[in-house]
Amino acid sequence: MAKKSSASNAYSREFLEKIFRTAHKIRVFETEGIKLYRQGLIRGYFHPYLGQEGIATGVCAALSEGDYIASTHRGHGHCIAWGADVKKMVAELLQKDTGYCKGYGGSMHIADISVGNLGANGIVGAGTPLGVGAALANQIRGSDAVTVTFSTDGATNNGTFLESLNLAAIWNLNYVLVVENNQYAVSTPIEESTREPDLYKRGLGIGVESHQVDGNDPLAVYEIMRQAVETCRKGKGPVLIEAKTFRHMGHHVNDPGKYMPEDRLTYYKQRDPVDRARKALKDMSDISDGEIDAIEAEIAAEFEAAVEFSKNSGEVSIEDFRAFAADY
Amino acid sequence: MAKKSSASNAYSREFLEKIFRTAHKIRVFETEGIKLYRQGLIRGYFHPYLGQEGIATGVCAALSEGDYIASTHRGHGHCIAWGADVKKMVAELLQKDTGYCKGYGGSMHIADISVGNLGANGIVGAGTPLGVGAALANQIRGSDAVTVTFSTDGATNNGTFLESLNLAAIWNLNYVLVVENNQYAVSTPIEESTREPDLYKRGLGIGVESHQVDGNDPLAVYEIMRQAVETCRKGKGPVLIEAKTFRHMGHHVNDPGKYMPEDRLTYYKQRDPVDRARKALKDMSDISDGEIDAIEAEIAAEFEAAVEFSKNSGEVSIEDFRAFAADY
Amino acid sequence: MYREALREAIDEEMARNDLVFIIGEGIAERGGSYKVTEGLLDKYGSLRVRDTPIAEAGMIGVGVGAAIAGARPIVEILYVDFAMLGMDMIVNQAAKFRLMTGGDGRVPFVMRTQGGTGGGVAAQHSQSLEALFYHIPGLKVVMPSTPADAKGLLKYAMRQDDPVMFLEHKHLYMTKGMVPDGEHIIEFGKGDIKRSGTDVTLIAWSNMIPRSLEAAAELAEQGISVEVIDPRTLVPLDREMILQSVSKTKRAVIVQEANRRGGIASDIASIIQEEAFWDLDAPVEIVAGLDIPVPFNLTLEAASVPQKPDIVAAVKRCIHQDNYSAAAE
């Protein structure tokens, strides 16, 4: 379905650098975040996006200011790719009132409606209707903004998938449903949840343009997403994109993920999306190794500063919370 | 997908007579029931099955004792085809305690669990999970009984469709989902509810064997259903059957149905399933017109007797109900 | 008429704000099962007035999403019973979004639906489910009993920023009543004294208001003066009005169509006994539906929810309770 060849020279260094920066920043955030978790600084749920960075990165690269995203319980990567402030993300995870949600939300609820981020969600599948709703709001107000829901393989077995995607279809909404098929729902492999592991076929059944893409290839994701956005802006949305991928570890920080077959893990790690973003930047631009090192150092510093900021942030106030409750 | 030609001489007179009797009995029940409704004897909702008789008739003809059915808000036809006692049906509609549900249930809730009828349902789509559940119960108890849910075009846009059919699929249940596509949900035509009016395609998307059939042809329905039952008993269920049809009137007794296009109505009335059942019986057996008249007279008498029985039945008891409530 | 008052409210708010839109089953061309939305399609077009498939979870969910994204949706659900299909979106999304975002995210979402018994529509089409919404922090619960209240409250609902469960009653759509001219808006949290009285405070809402007023009229003839309070919005609840009345009458009766166990009447009773314990001359009486699903049979349907004689009897019990019990002690 590709309408234009994505020859390597089609990408500017700036673009490739952005792709790499995003993917790498997610990688650092998750890797370092897990350390904070293990130190006991982060509590509750923490679902790492490690291994899936290519999807958020490629998708968001094809979106513009004014567009909307909705996310999942595994939402840090989407936030970062959407340009979130790492300081406020870390502060949220550390339960501080300088966090995105004043420490009231936590990992599964980071949102920033002021920039069109409808937020992560603790209910599997809930981002689909919410995203379709945002797309509907934009249609009502005459905006051509596109809304993307990042969703999951698990969520495609949930009724929300059918109901909301169907609504988006009959209303021709500017909506893209990105199904991150990491082939597991906690410990349950996709083969046990469905007879048809090619999830994009579910879109076809209700007349929705649907594609499958290698989710570990940020540029491939970007290309298919760019076309999906075009389809939408032509009034021919929605579009469903299934992005095949694999987690690098268990479901959440404390899940050793022993049920994940070694060979598949190796297969996907050999196709690491962050490595591929780095390689693309190197291969398709004139960037030097030193410059790449500098980018990585910058991102490391950004994260460290975020931790510092968060640790220095004040504690939440019980009085404020009680007042908020009285008004709720 | 037909595995065996259904040559006309394949049917016994007994079988053809049964098909005709069933279809005609439904026709009479609905036609006369509407009269009772208009006389004020029936209250609440009454959704006539007129025009769709071929489906219940053909489907139930392929089932056996021990099998299960679940039905819809438009459920009289399924009940009758399943062999229900017309007396107890009429008594229920007349709110009598001799009715199937003691007058507590009414048109939308007639059930008879003693013979595997899980009942009509006031919630569109609810029969799907309930039917899958019965199929699961049968699998657990090692029975090869088949469960059929009669469902509707409207219900295929509901989450229950995806969730339950998918469960039936991963568990290889002896389950057949019969989607009676009458192309309307109250006044909303199917084209406004979905981009893909061929509803069987939704089954394909999740790896379920799926077929489309002319729902106004009782024998065609019977044939496809017979195959579906075979597929199930081989452990290869579930199967989805979309049966295209059309109502002969509005959504419920008081809906004039003006939104239904004349030409389509004419088209389907020309393919009236009861007429076709009668014609098949005539063409493929040695039955005489007089014998057919006798069958019709017998059915008319059965309905009249049912009305008589119901009218003579005692009223429900408030005391019994209060006692029941105290124990609920 | 109630349904016209509702229509006027929607019409006026749609005219006033382009971000107001309405979706539901059969609400456009057909004007809705109770004709509330008749004519709106012609006036505002199919972008803002649209039919949906039978997908309550989806409709409610996209409504909530649209509200979060800044539009002002009204989602019409045919029967409150069917809202059960969308409970996740109501309970886990709409009601919690503001808290989860630390206060920044708002959800100006209005779900309009109707409940209650009427005409033998049986167990799955007759419920009064307000208590379920009442319990969930973050939801406003509105149950107008008159055309004027219906209009004023619906207009207010469409201008404020929290999710509203706007619960109409199938028996009230044809109710007649004066609706003030001009901009008529009723804030949430302000009860209304539907009849003044001095002997007993009777609290009721929705379709129990006309029934309670009839009971009050009958009791008046017997020399018992009943004050009938309609909170109009159950969340927020006008506690002051209720407590003030009880401090005057020393007696309270609460009437709800919903079944007794875990209903809103229990909660109001718990508030009265907590706040006005020393004022009360008798226990708070609750008149409520039986704890069983509503049956199809019309006689039993009527027996399953409060009728005028039940209300009259409860008021009398409440009046005579102190003497009776004092004697028994």
Place this chain on the structure above:
Amino acid sequence: MYREALREAIDEEMARNDLVFIIGEGIAERGGSYKVTEGLLDKYGSLRVRDTPIAEAGMIGVGVGAAIAGARPIVEILYVDFAMLGMDMIVNQAAKFRLMTGGDGRVPFVMRTQGGTGGGVAAQHSQSLEALFYHIPGLKVVMPSTPADAKGLLKYAMRQDDPVMFLEHKHLYMTKGMVPDGEHIIEFGKGDIKRSGTDVTLIAWSNMIPRSLEAAAELAEQGISVEVIDPRTLVPLDREMILQSVSKTKRAVIVQEANRRGGIASDIASIIQEEAFWDLDAPVEIVAGLDIPVPFNLTLEAASVPQKPDIVAAVKRCIHQDNYSAAAE
């Protein structure tokens, strides 16, 4: 341990009746998120112990259908919060089927799930939603606070014929406690006096029992004797036990983790004030969660639900209320 007691109950009932089976997310191979079902797959095989996709409405729905068709399903829902996705099947099908069939249809369906706050799992994973089920006629609601109760009640649940909402608490799974040997079954509707006392009746359930017992111990040191009653099943409710205790103590405090508005505590308070009005020396006190979703931050999470000091304070208020108020009058 609580979770082992639950496992034993399931194990014994599966051994006893081939029609008992269990489905849920990750319950088979992985043994469930709280390890309740560990080992059952090996013992009973994949026909009777199976994982499901993430489809709560579907799981609950097929469970209800299987129950109607005569099997005895247990459906495990990871968090009670997610049961909202299956509310239609619970409210409109499971709870009503018996009535709708005139009494013949029964639904021996058990939904096991867990609720409550704990460890910063935030607004969508911390709710106490028992009040929603409590209000719906036809559902039994069970909330065991000890391993022995957990086992005895779950075994009973699996043998009776109505839909049961079996609500565990995430904080209790590792609780230790004696479980009687042999066939240990606890009928529904029988409360348990977890501590005898004479000054105040304290009613609590689930995770509020250990907390209330701590409060009672502290109060005992201060000379206040608290009787702690655990109804164990909220539907049916052991009204007799509660009323008998109140007739002795003349005072009642109800403690619930769920938020205050429209909770079960309100309903129990409404019953006590109605049935024991003339016995009461003080208003019934309710200690409950704040009317706001549970926040992520651990300090605020703790502030949002009753803690020991809140319970202690409420008991003292209840004790001193009459003097205080009499003085104020």
